[in-house]
Amino acid sequence: MTTRIQMRNRARILDAALEVFSQQGFRGATLDQIAAVAGLSKPNILYYFDSKEAMHRALLDALLDVWLAPLRALNPQGNPQQEIIGYMRRKLELSRDYPRESRLFANEVLQGAPRLSDEISGGLKSLVDDSAAIFQRWIDAGRLPPLDPYHLIFSIWALTQHYADFGAQIRLIRDGADPLDGADAYLEALFTRLLAV
């Protein structure tokens, strides 16, 4: 049985853990920090999660679903330009709405993806392979310029996630403004030019 208190506290803990892990990385984060942010005692957060590792695991599992959703929504029957720009927009929305998740993922990959290698070389890889095949068919049909499909996907990731992962840098350069100011319009212009046949 899951009680109301369990629901509330588990959510609080995961939110606090996300806050701390995404900023400090796994090794850099401490249970004391997480407990403080969650407003609970350290033994109490360990009552809800077996270990620091378990909290991290729970966050990564929840993250992957959200992360892969935009790529899944790609429609092979649609218009190539609209589909790819739509994908880019959905990824950019993730950077806007879930910057902490983006940084958690970035932290993990920066460290060599030790806890994500199975998921990446499994589910993510096959999803990327499928999408690359769709792009290739569009290219073969002359509906897209002859751009390497894998690099095209990587460039969408790079351009959109950059606004979340390097937001601190952009904010410092742009006098504290929201990093995503003007990003929509710029990226739309970029991909419109890039994908024109």
Place this chain on the structure above:
Amino acid sequence: MTTRIQMRNRARILDAALEVFSQQGFRGATLDQIAAVAGLSKPNILYYFDSKEAMHRALLDALLDVWLAPLRALNPQGNPQQEIIGYMRRKLELSRDYPRESRLFANEVLQGAPRLSDEISGGLKSLVDDSAAIFQRWIDAGRLPPLDPYHLIFSIWALTQHYADFGAQIRLIRDGADPLDGADAYLEALFTRLLAV
């Protein structure tokens, strides 16, 4: 006086520290790890650097010069397309030749750039402002399409650094191949299309 032994050991320590910091972040790295990678004892590496902090500081200081060099080389009198693509190429070379430095920087910015905010809002910002002004003049002269100069710079950073910072992910998706395989050609095609008037 700096002796030969000092030169050799300082270099060894900084190389080891770069290896560990770039993978684990500042808090996640330990002096024992750094000492082990350097092949020296922990008290010995502390004989050459006052503290863990000092090693990190030394790395960041050395990094910034290398990091800003490509942007400094921009020539306002040159051909816009060639200049920007040249800048992109130099940044991509940094990702190829100094991936650990790229990840060190990424780790730092991910954590909110606590030890780099002065350098970013100082030297880097003014360099970016100057470059953006050059781009804007090119745009006003009709020699570049009307793209936001700041976002243009950010997109160069995003696209090139991605290959170093997210290299682990790319390697997993591309069956262990060098992440930078084909990146040159792809990015050249991308920027050629993007910057055409």
Place this chain on the structure above:
DNA sequence: AATATTCTTGACTGGTTGGTCAGGTCTGTT
């Protein structure tokens, strides 16, 4: 060869970390 200097280390310290545990408190049910 003798001396001064630089280099290196084992053993240590005070503080932090992830995690445990016994016992107390709160909450829902009868």
Place this chain on the structure above:
DNA sequence: AACAGACCTGACCAACCAGTCAAGAATATT
């Protein structure tokens, strides 16, 4: 009200952490 189960905590522990130190080993200078 009384009981069971869920919830919470102070005190604790062993492992790990950055950094110190005294003394020995290696090197350079005379």
